[in-house]
Amino acid sequence: ALACARADTLLWARDAALARHIGEQRQNPRYLPDLALPDSLSCTNNFDRAVAHACSGTGLIILGVPVAGLAQTCARLTASLAQQAGAQPDGRTARRLAVVWTCKGFQHETGQLPHQIAQAALPDEHSTSGASSWQIGVGVLSGPSFAREVTQGLPVALTIASHQAWVADACIAALHGGNARIYTSDDIIGVEVGGALKNIMAIACGIGDGLGLGTNARAALITRGLAEMQRLGIALGGHADTFAGLTGLGDLVLSATGELSRNRQVGVALGQGQALDRILESGMTAEGVRCARAARALGHSHGIDLPITEAVCAVLFDGVAPKQAVSRLLAREARAETPES
Numbered sequence: 166a167l168a169c170a171r172a173d174t175l176l177w178a179r180d181a182a183l184a185r186h187i188g189e190q191r192q193n194p195r196y197l198p199d200l201a202l203p204d205s206l207s208c209t210n211n212f213d214r215a216v217a218h219a220c221s222g223t224g225l226i227i228l229g230v231p232v233a234g235l236a237q238t239c240a241r242l243t244a245s246l247a248q249q250a251g252a253q254p255d256g257r258t259a260r261r262l263a264v265v266w267t268c269k270g271f272q273h274e275t276g277q278l279p280h281q282i283a284q285a286a287l288p289d290e291h292s293t294s295g296a297s298s299w300q301i302g303v304g305v306l307s308g309p310s311f312a313r314e315v316t317q318g319l320p321v322a323l324t325i326a327s328h329q330a331w332v333a334d335a336c337i338a339a340l341h342g343g344n345a346r347i348y349t350s351d352d353i354i355g356v357e358v359g360g361a362l363k364n365i366m367a368i369a370c371g372i373g374d375g376l377g378l379g380t381n382a383r384a385a386l387i388t389r390g391l392a393e394m395q396r397l398g399i400a401l402g403g404h405a406d407t408f409a410g411l412t413g414l415g416d417l418v419l420s421a422t423g424e425l426s427r428n429r430q431v432g433v434a435l436g437q438g439q440a441l442d443r444i445l446e447s448g449m450t451a452e453g454v455r456c457a458r459a460a461r462a463l464g465h466s467h468g469i470d471l472p473i474t475e476a477v478c479a480v481l482f483d484g485v486a487p488k489q490a491v492s493r494l495l496a497r498e499a500r501a502e503t504p505e506s
């Protein structure tokens with residue numbers, strides 16, 4: 166919806182009936198049934214057609230799939246690019262294609278971040294395959310951005326993190342302006358760890374609110390959750406400053422307090438005594454549930470203390486009652502608030 170303001174945008178959906186409905190009715194009955202979509206948005210379930218549209222137009226592809234679908238989608242993109250003519254008429258200079266993902270989490274099985282998944286599945290930056298020649302640049306687009314509010318055209322600020330300035334430029338050209346501000350960063354790891362951990366913290370805050378623990382507890386969880394995000398992020402190679410920005414604190418505050426957050430909704434329902442299976446019955450995407458185990462394992466393997474993540478895992482997977490998990494958190498030994506103090 167953001168991109169539609171600047172250029173004709175072609176959405177790909179894997180479900181043919183849904184793609185047809187969105188294209189004909191300019192409305193998405195599955196995810197945002199009550200919102201009108203822009204006239205400049207078309208939709209197809211033909212993946213190659215969607216890739217060709219980006220290649221011949223903006224040179225920007227935004228992958229809006231969950232972490233679990235990223236490897237498969239990138240592999241499909243690689244195969245599709247081999248069909249697309251990329252070389253300029255002189256046959257020498259590769260055309261540039263920016264590939265950007267929005268997913269927030271770690272891969273469940275491996276603990277990999279999205280850029281590691283994408284790197285393994287996309288062609289190298291300079292790749293030549295048959296008649297095609299593409300310079301692929303990658304990045305992560307993240308920050309506090311409920312899809313519903315973005316579709317409504319409400320103000321939003323996002324960060325594009327990439328090691329290639331031209332990828333950030335492609336996002337700015339397509340998305341910046343009107344009610345949308347796009348900031349840039351080169352800290353892909355910090356941005357991705359913030360996005361992954363904020364979902365787990367949103368579950369924790371939801372649990373607290375579901376138990377009726379009050380707003381003091383919520384503020385404490387947000388603040389200590391931020392410290393946890395930063396600790397793991399730095400250990401994995403992110404920059405400390407990134408966690409104070411849109412993709413760290415910004416998205417954490419949104420998801421921990423905003424009623425639209427699915428991760429927060431899962432936490433609230435758990436705190437109110439519902440079972441996880443029942444909560445997830447609708448099939449909703451709650452990336453914090455999917456990646457909490459991987460985050461806990463990364464904490465263990467890097468020797469990083471992640472008490473809130475541990476508490477969320479205990480409730481999600483180990484049968485610990487939410488009240489008991491909170492008691493355990495509160496019973497931890499007193500310590501300095503910052504490691505330097």
Ligand SMILES: NC(=O)C1=CN([C@@H]2O[C@H](COP(=O)(O)OP(=O)(O)OC[C@H]3O[C@@H](n4cnc5c(N)ncnc54)[C@H](OP(=O)(O)O)[C@@H]3O)[C@@H](O)[C@H]2O)C=CC1
Pocket residue numbers: 178179180195196229230231232233234235237238267268269270310311312313449450452
């Ligand atoms: N929703 C939001 O407000 C925001 C979400 N994000 C992040 O973006 C990512 C996607 O979230 P969201 O759009 O809400 O997710 P959804 O569950 O709504 O899925 C988005 C799209 O991805 C498709 N999809 C799901 N699984 C796969 C797969 N394995 N392979 C290919 N396509 C797949 C879905 O198809 P189908 O309908 O057929 O299942 C759907 O079209 C998540 O990591 C989320 O954290 C980031 C910012 C905001």
Ligand SMILES: O=C(CO)COP(=O)(O)O
Pocket residue numbers: 269308309310311312364367416419420425426427428429450451452
């Ligand atoms: O990431 C989001 C907003 O920035 C969406 O959060 P949820 O996945 O918890 O709904």
